[in-house]
Amino acid sequence: MTENKFVLNWLEEMKALCKPDSVVWIDGSEEQLEALRAEAVESGEMIKLNQEKLPGCYYHRTAENDVARVEDRTFICTPTEEEAGPINNWMAPDEMYAKLNALYDGSMVGRTMYVIPYSMGPVGSPFSKIGIELTDSIYVVLNMAIMTRIGDKVLEKIEGDEFIKCLHAKKDVNPDERYIVHFPQDNTIMSVNSAYGGNVLLGKKCFALRIASYLGKNEGWMAEHMLILGLENPQGEVKYIAAAFPSACGKTNLAMLIPPKYLKEKGYKVWTVGDDIAWLRIGPDGRLYAVNPEAGFFGVAPGTSEKTNFNALESTKKNTIFTNVAINNDDMTVWWEGLDKNPPENCTEWTGKQVNGKTYEGNLAHPNSRFTAPAINCPCISSEFENPQGVPISAIVFGGRRAKTAPLVYQARDWEHGVFVGATMASETTAAAAGAVGVVRRDPMAMKPFVGYNMADYFGHWLEMGKKMDPEKAPKIFHVNWFRKDDDGNFLWPGFGDNMRVLLWILDRCAGKADAVESPIGLLPTANDIDTTDLDVTEEQLSELLSVDKSVWMEDVENQEEYFAQFGDRLPAEIKNQLEILKNNLK
Ligand code: GTP
Numbered sequence: 001m002t003e004n005k006f007v008l009n010w011l012e013e014m015k016a017l018c019k020p021d022s023v024v025w026i027d028g029s030e031e032q033l034e035a036l037r038a039e040a041v042e043s044g045e046m047i048k049l050n051q052e053k054l055p056g057c058y059y060h061r062t063a064e065n066d067v068a069r070v071e072d073r074t075f076i077c078t079p080t081e082e083e084a085g086p087i088n089n090w091m092a093p094d095e096m097y098a099k100l101n102a103l104y105d106g107s108m109v110g111r112t113m114y115v116i117p118y119s120m121g122p123v124g125s126p127f128s129k130i131g132i133e134l135t136d137s138i139y140v141v142l143n144m145a146i147m148t149r150i151g152d153k154v155l156e157k158i159e160g161d162e163f164i165k166c167l168h169a170k171k172d173v174n175p176d177e178r179y180i181v182h183f184p185q186d187n188t189i190m191s192v193n194s195a196y197g198g199n200v201l202l203g204k205k206c207f208a209l210r211i212a213s214y215l216g217k218n219e220g221w222m223a224e225h226m227l228i229l230g231l232e233n234p235q236g237e238v239k240y241i242a243a244a245f246p247s248a249c250g251k252t253n254l255a256m257l258i259p260p261k262y263l264k265e266k267g268y269k270v271w272t273v274g275d276d277i278a279w280l281r282i283g284p285d286g287r288l289y290a291v292n293p294e295a296g297f298f299g300v301a302p303g304t305s306e307k308t309n310f311n312a313l314e315s316t317k318k319n320t321i322f323t324n325v326a327i328n329n330d331d332m333t334v335w336w337e338g339l340d341k342n343p344p345e346n347c348t349e350w351t352g353k354q355v356n357g358k359t360y361e362g363n364l365a366h367p368n369s370r371f372t373a374p375a376i377n378c379p380c381i382s383s384e385f386e387n388p389q390g391v392p393i394s395a396i397v398f399g400g401r402r403a404k405t406a407p408l409v410y411q412a413r414d415w416e417h418g419v420f421v422g423a424t425m426a427s428e429t430t431a432a433a434a435g436a437v438g439v440v441r442r443d444p445m446a447m448k449p450f451v452g453y454n455m456a457d458y459f460g461h462w463l464e465m466g467k468k469m470d471p472e473k474a475p476k477i478f479h480v481n482w483f484r485k486d487d488d489g490n491f492l493w494p495g496f497g498d499n500m501r502v503l504l505w506i507l508d509r510c511a512g513k514a515d516a517v518e519s520p521i522g523l524l525p526t527a528n529d530i531d532t533t534d535l536d537v538t539e540e541q542l543s544e545l546l547s548v549d550k551s552v553w554m555e556d557v558e559n560q561e562e563y564f565a566q567f568g569d570r571l572p573a574e575i576k577n578q579l580e581i582l583k584n585n586l587k
């Protein structure tokens with residue numbers, strides 16, 4: 001426990017509001033966590049999986065109406081609506097507090113309130129930030145224990161009121177009264193009526209992106225929806241790349257990539273620093289450094305296989321919590337679409353229904369089913385994973401799911417153009433958020449659901465950060481698209497490990513070693529610049545992948561212009577200027 005009166009006073013207030021039967025401090029010890037696992041199994045909140053095949057692994061099923069982030073119920077409650085901007089839902093703080101207080105009132109009667117002190121980033125690092133999450137869900141406690149650093153060692157480090165106050169009540173998971181709310185000025189996050197991932201693991205999207213992006217703007221750093229990977233060449237030199245793709249668009253996969261055979265044989269390797277969130281700061285040497293504030297992976301299960309992402313699959317073989325996948329009843333192991341071609345006959349699908357997986361139609365696992373795995377399980381975890389200073393970034397990569405429009409890869413002409421490339425990102429929606437799937441929407445820097453303030457000011461912050469860096473040392477900015485399709489709807493690019501071929505062009509460009517040709521949208525490789533050794537992609541296919549269709553782009557530009565219009569005068573002049581350049585180039 002602690003003597004910190006800011007912590008204790010807030011806790012007293014929240015206790016008085018939620019009225020739990022008891023309060024339990026999470027100390028971070030294995031004994032306490034093990035007791036909680038047993039309690040969750042006893043109550044049915046979790047199911048123990050086969051402890052020989054999957055030691056330390058458990059299963060959790062959420063309510064059918066509670067399987068993804070809920071963007072339409074997520075609010076940024078700044079004093080004025082302008083501060084939250086046109087992209088975020090907003091309500092006046094007073095009004096929202098009143099609404100929430102009524103919902104939390106007595107919400108924990110008959111339940112236990114767990115107090116989880118947690119650190120985003122290595123405990124005690126000057127760049128780490130601390131939160132305390134109060135929750136009535138053991139599932140949340142056990143997930144937070146994997147995804148963050150928790151317990152007494154964190155509590156000791158809190159100075160004064162320097163912590164983010166996070167309150168979560170599961171209540172009856174009523175979707176009509178579900179709220180995920182942020183009060184950036186009050187360092188406060190409140191979540192009610194959900195028990196799913198990003199809605200309730202408040203250190204992740206709520207703190208490490210929404211609140212942190214707000215703090216970063218004020219303090220001169222950045223919180224981004226980015227993976228961080230290190231690419232080692234045969235000489236043993238490692239260069240780091242940070243990449244922003246929207247939810248369920250390939251960050252975990254790229255971060256854990258296994259190079260194609262011919263490159264592996266030459267000695268190329270990829271090391272994972274992070275798979276979802278990066279905190280970026282400018283170092284004393286004028287370079288940009290990235291830290292992964294998380295301690296685990298909350299990864300998409302479907303599509304994860306030995307072939308597509310061996311390292312992720314390995315990471316889930318012990319001490320992992322599976323959410324909403326299917327269970328093989330014969331041996332109490334897990335299954336999901338894309339794991340292999342052998343669904344269990346004797347199967348519990350994600351909703352709990354008993355089915356024959358061989359004859360079943362539809363999904364056995366929910367499309368947004370997930371694993372929560374400790375980062376230290378990952379065979380390719382980087383030696384720099386715990387480095388409090390972070391790793392120096394050579395390239396920033398933006399990308400999304402675009403069946404047409406965006407080529408396989410292109411480079412921005414400079415930082416300002418790169419910010420524009422990020423700001424004009426668009427991607428087909430996925431099952432990671434509630435709502436329609438496969439609809440193209442604008443998702444600047446993959447941060448549409450995660451910016452804790454006005455998006456126009458966020459663009460301005462990116463431009464400012466560029467000005468503060470040594471232009472020679474600032475990361476070069478690129479855009480990729482692994483998801484381009486032919487007219488029959490087939491992916492044109494094999495993706496996964498073969499994405500390494502594109503990363504090599506990117507790093508060669510950073511080192512001034514590779515060629516590029518000018519195009520209206522930026523700098524493109526020619527078909528010869530991408531190494532296709534052992535690859536089943538024809539010259540025509542590669543040319544198609546690298547092609548820029550001016551009429552399709554003209555349409556996109558119209559949409560970009562409409563999108564930017566909503567920001568009015570707040571939109572930075574540089575963005576307007578880049579839009580004019582693009583329009584002219586396309587004429
Ligand atoms: P969040 O955790 O939601 O932020 O997602 P993420 O960006 O980490 O996405 P992830 O790597 O989990 O990939 C999501 C889905 O895209 C999985 O089903 C993958 O199998 C699939 N995927 C990833 N990379 C590729 C690729 O290069 N090509 C194709 N076709 N699919 C991919």
Ligand code: SPV
Nearest residue numbers: 069197198205247298432
């Ligand atoms: C995402 O949706 O981008 C995720 C999963 O990484 S969640 O933690 O639910 O936000």
Ligand code: MN
Nearest residue numbers: 225247248276
């Ligand atoms: Mn994510």
